[in-house]
Amino acid sequence: MSDIPAIRFEDVSVRYPGSDHPVLSHVQLDVPEGELCLVVGRTGSGKSTLLKAVNGLVPHFTGGLLSGRVTVAGRDTRNHPPRDLADVVGYVGQDPLATFVTDVVEEELAYGMESQGLAGDVMRRRVEEVLDVLGMAAVRNRPLVSLSAGQQQRVAIGSVLAAHPRILVLDEPTSALDPSAAEEVLALLQRLVHDLGLTVLMAEHRLERVVQYADRVVLLPGNGRPLVVGEPRVVLADAPVAPPVIELGRLAGWSPLPLSVRDARRQAGELREQVAQALGPQPPAAALRPAYDPLVAVRGLVVRYGATVALRAVDLAVGRGEVVALMGRNGAGKSTLLAALVGMTRPAAGSVAVDGAAPHELKPRDLVRHVGLVPQEPGDLLYADTVGDECRQADHDADAPAGTAGDLLDRLAPGIHPDIHPRDLSEGQRLSLALAVVLAGRPPLVLLDEPTRGLDYTGKAALVRTLRDLAAAGHAVVLATHDVELAAALADRTVVLAGGEVVSDGPTRDVVMSSPAFAPQVAKILAPASVLTVDEVARLLQEAG
Amino acid sequence: MTTRPWQLPRSLHPGAWWLWAIGLATAASRTTNPLLLLLILAVTGYVVVSRRTDAPWARAYGFYLRMGLVVIAIRVVFATLFGAPMPGQVLVQLPEVQLPEWAAGVRLGGDVTAPALVMAVYAGLQLATMLTCVGAANALANPKRLLQSLPGALYEVGVAVVVALSFSPQLVEAVTRVRAARRLRGRPDRGLKGLRGVAMPVLESALERSVELAAAMDARGFGRTSGQRSTRRSSGLLTSAGLLGVCVGVYGLLDASSPPLLGAPLLGVGIVLAVAGLAVGGRRATRTRYRPDPWVGPEWLVAGCGFVAAATVLTVASSGGADALVPAATGAPPLPVLPALGVLVAILPAWLAPTTTRRAPATASPEQAPAATRFEEVA
Numbered sequence: 036m037s038d039i040p041a042i043r044f045e046d047v048s049v050r051y052p053g054s055d056h057p058v059l060s061h062v063q064l065d066v067p068e069g070e071l072c073l074v075v076g077r078t079g080s081g082k083s084t085l086l087k088a089v090n091g092l093v094p095h096f097t098g099g100l101l102s103g104r105v106t107v108a109g110r111d112t113r114n115h116p117p118r119d120l121a122d123v124v125g126y127v128g129q130d131p132l133a134t135f136v137t138d139v140v141e142e143e144l145a146y147g148m149e150s151q152g153l154a155g156d157v158m159r160r161r162v163e164e165v166l167d168v169l170g171m172a173a174v175r176n177r178p179l180v181s182l183s184a185g186q187q188q189r190v191a192i193g194s195v196l197a198a199h200p201r202i203l204v205l206d207e208p209t210s211a212l213d214p215s216a217a218e219e220v221l222a223l224l225q226r227l228v229h230d231l232g233l234t235v236l237m238a239e240h241r242l243e244r245v246v247q248y249a250d251r252v253v254l255l256p257g258n259g260r261p262l263v264v265g266e267p268r269v270v271l272a273d274a275p276v277a278p279p280v281i282e283l284g285r286l287a288g289w290s291p292l293p294l295s296v297r298d299a300r301r302q303a304g305e306l307r308e309q310v311a312q313a314l315g316p317q318p319p320a321a322a323l324r325p326a327y328d329p330l331v332a333v334r335g336l337v338v339r340y341g342a343t344v345a346l347r348a349v350d351l352a353v354g355r356g357e358v359v360a361l362m363g364r365n366g367a368g369k370s371t372l373l374a375a376l377v378g379m380t381r382p383a384a385g386s387v388a389v390d391g392a393a394p395h396e397l398k399p400r401d402l403v404r405h406v407g408l409v410p411q412e413p414g415d416l417l418y419a420d421t422v423g424d425e426c427r428q429a430d431h432d433a434d435a436p437a438g439t440a441g442d443l444l445d446r447l448a449p450g451i452h453p454d455i456h457p458r459d460l461s462e463g464q465r466l467s468l469a470l471a472v473v474l475a476g477r478p479p480l481v482l483l484d485e486p487t488r489g490l491d492y493t494g495k496a497a498l499v500r501t502l503r504d505l506a507a508a509g510h511a512v513v514l515a516t517h518d519v520e521l522a523a524a525l526a527d528r529t530v531v532l533a534g535g536e537v538v539s540d541g542p543t544r545d546v547v548m549s550s551p552a553f554a555p556q557v558a559k560i561l562a563p564a565s566v567l568t569v570d571e572v573a574r575l576l577q578e579a580g
Numbered sequence: 581m582t583t584r585p586w587q588l589p590r591s592l593h594p595g596a597w598w599l600w601a602i603g604l605a606t607a608a609s610r611t612t613n614p615l616l617l618l619l620i621l622a623v624t625g626y627v628v629v630s631r632r633t634d635a636p637w638a639r640a641y642g643f644y645l646r647m648g649l650v651v652i653a654i655r656v657v658f659a660t661l662f663g664a665p666m667p668g669q670v671l672v673q674l675p676e677v678q679l680p681e682w683a684a685g686v687r688l689g690g691d692v693t694a695p696a697l698v699m700a701v702y703a704g705l706q707l708a709t710m711l712t713c714v715g716a717a718n719a720l721a722n723p724k725r726l727l728q729s730l731p732g733a734l735y736e737v738g739v740a741v742v743v744a745l746s747f748s749p750q751l752v753e754a755v756t757r758v759r760a761a762r763r764l765r766g767r768p769d770r771g772l773k774g775l776r777g778v779a780m781p782v783l784e785s786a787l788e789r790s791v792e793l794a795a796a797m798d799a800r801g802f803g804r805t806s807g808q809r810s811t812r813r814s815s816g817l818l819t820s821a822g823l824l825g826v827c828v829g830v831y832g833l834l835d836a837s838s839p840p841l842l843g844a845p846l847l848g849v850g851i852v853l854a855v856a857g858l859a860v861g862g863r864r865a866t867r868t869r870y871r872p873d874p875w876v877g878p879e880w881l882v883a884g885c886g887f888v889a890a891a892t893v894l895t896v897a898s899s900g901g902a903d904a905l906v907p908a909a910t911g912a913p914p915l916p917v918l919p920a921l922g923v924l925v926a927i928l929p930a931w932l933a934p935t936t937t938r939r940a941p942a943t944a945s946p947e948q949a950p951a952a953t954r955f956e957e958v959a
Contacts, residue, residue, distance in 0.1 A: 121801030
């Protein structure tokens with residue numbers, strides 16, 4: 036069986052009903068046994084469709100028309116629905132909590148095996164094995180909801196592993212995780228590939244986290260163009276999506292391209308010198324902080340949910356025109372702080388003032404003119420059936436002149452047809468629409484919760500430009516994020532929360548440079564020179580001639 | 581004496597606790613004798629206190645007890661207001677309301693006599709006792725594990741219930757999220773207008789979630805079967821006919837005035853049919869169970885104790901002992917010896933059942949606060 040590839044796509048095209056162009060067209064792909072294969076591509080290029088076709092969820096579950104043939108371990112998905120492939124393919128999605136069937140760790144691990152009718156003693160043995168592989172024996176009796184996000188994702192992976200599949204398919208397994216939890220999950224995956232010889236097919240937007248582990252990269256160029264498959268450094272050399280380490284490599288003209296910080300540091304000696312020279316002696320970033328006109332004043336804020344203290348005595352000041360990133364692990368209190376700023380939670384002690392008003396005392400109609408929040412799921416803000424309607428309602432809600440939201444949207448994401456349903460927009464477009472809706476009220480304070488989830492590098496760059504423009508126009512922007520690259524590229528200031536307390540608050544440069552977990556790739560490569568982004572390096576090199 | 585493996589601390593099969601409680605509830609259903617009913621209450625209380633775990637559902641007993649008190653109170657209030665006149669010592673004289681002719685037969689107000697009040701308390705106590713028996717089963721048996729012990733053919737039903745149970749907190753979460761979003765748009769988040777705007781997005785997100793869960797379950801092998809259509813049909817037919825028989829049989833058994841043929845015989849036939857249906861259906865499913873609760877000695881004993889309690893009361897009731905079981909409203913009620921001994925047997929599980937372990941899921945540790953985590957997702 037060794038010469039049969041684990042996964043084989045033969046001339047596969049997929050078209051969803053109501054769509055006039057195929058999501059995938061004439062895909063040819065062989066993934067050999069024991070390979071870690073990374074699927075990359077822009078948002079909407081068909082990554083999820085490709086992954087779901089492996090275990091038959093496309094088209095058995097999603098509908099649509101699949102032509103060609105997908106074979107997995109010799110089984111044709113045409114006559115094997117997902118449940119009959121469960122013993123060879125394990126599928127893990129983005130949000131583990133949405134896929135849990137039971138409520139206790141141990142039972143969740145056994146669920147797949149129960150469905151497949153394995154004998155009791157086999158199940159017992161495998162659950163113990165998987166608990167060891169995951170390193171989670173201590174929490175075996177814990178309810179799933181009480182686990183951290185990283186632990187939940189590891190349980191989700193473990194629960195498919197227990198059935199001993201030969202292939203693991205993962206759709207953005209780390210997109211909801213903070214950097215250290217993502218590290219945890221990726222380390223587990225890498226160990227599985229090496230120790231068990233598992234075949235892994237994985238999609239991920241944040242390439243900087245995974246590209247170094249990949250044996251091969253499958254690039255989906257989108258729009259029905261053929262796949263590009265090959266070695267990571269070859270494929271990514273001129274891909275539209277690339278992590279900072281590769282972009283830096285492209286800029287510096289390194290060959291072969293580095294995939295990890297380690298590779299890059301070994302080649303970066305010369306560049307480091309150039310950059311250090313161009314930078315000259317650096318004054319401490321704190322001294323450079325411009326004086327902002329104060330807008331937000333949070334003093335001694337305490338928020339509790341029952342017996343749980345979500346925020347304890349938090350102080351925060353934000354000025355007009357300032358961009359602040361809130362970082363910290365899942366559950367550290369980032370979203371609670373945003374909720375307090377937008378008046379969704381009542382302080383148990385302390386005070387919140389935005390533009391002189393306490394947000395939790397404002398009526399909804401007045402609130403929109405003081406502060407706007409784009410939630411983690413931008414779709415929550417959208418109700419109407421068409422984009423045009425949505426914009427009109429936003430104008431009405433905010434008492435803005437007709438066309439305000441429409442114009443804003445046109446500037447944020449040009450070319451969206453007003454008759455389209457908000458659900459049919461891409462992630463980036465939907466985020467732009469939600470932002471336009473929020474901005475219709477011209478709030479001096481704009482909050483964003485985890486805005487880059489599901490955005491590719493191009494979408495992220497567009498978001499950075501948009502938010503920079505907003506700040507330049509005098510809006511204060513506060514965003515909660517796990518994305519260190521985004522914080523590095525955008526934020527003037529970074530506030531790190533842990534356990535509901537502020538553990539560091541200072542210029543982004545100082546905060547991220549002092550912590551390995553939060554440092555962006557470029558900073559790690561060029562340390563000790565304090566440079567955070569590829570753009571910055573490019574500018575320095577240009578200035579130096 | 582050596583310790584057998586099944587005597588080690590573990591949780592008893594939830595089905596055994598339910599059989600025990602149903603036995604006691606059946607006994608209570610046939611008597612209004614307050615002494616006997618209080619004895620049953622004492623028995624359930626003692627067993628619950630000595631064998632419950634620290635799981636959240638173990639607190640159910642107190643809740644059912646309070647509900648029982650409410651039932652008695654309601655019963656007494658109704659008896660004083662609407663009760664049929666009963667001869668005896670008049671305690672209070674309420675003004676009687678003359679009702680129009682079409683409401684003849686309904687009495688409002690009037691004399692409240694001691695026997696009427698006593699009968700109401702007896703009847704209320706009977707209902708309260710039956711409720712408390714259910715409460716005892718709820719407190720002692722893990723509801724999820726009970727669903728997991730369902731026979732293979734009913735597995736899908738069990739899954740549906742489990743999913744529905746975990747669905748309600750998600751629904752609450754969705755409502756909070758959508759209401760927050762409405763506030764962010766500057767719209768009312770309360771009142772009728774607010775409600776309409778919240779319902780649609782909540783339902784949409786609920787639907788999306790269930791589709792996602794269904795996909796996840798399918799991808800993990802849910803619903804693999806190995807049978808043909810015909811077995812499925814015959815299993816369904818047998819089970820439905822059997823359950824119908826069981827329903828009618830139970831009714832016949834509990835209602836003393838129905839013909840004897842409608843009772844035990846029909847119940848027996850129903851059970852046989854249902855078991856056959858489930859067995860046929862169970863062969864279709866290829867599922868297995870992870871760490872199933874064993875059904876061994878203690879389970880038999882516990883279920884048997886409940887059976888003894890029910891059997892003694894039923895036997896006495898059908899062999900002319902009804903006077904002691906349904907005492908008159910005047911004078912002190914007698915204590916029927918045989919039924920009382922039968923009920924006392926049901927206290928034995930307090931020693932027969934294995935001691936409980938802390939296998940119930942531990943509560944979240946304080947540093948991983950579930951509320952805060954949940955809010956992270958909400959906001």
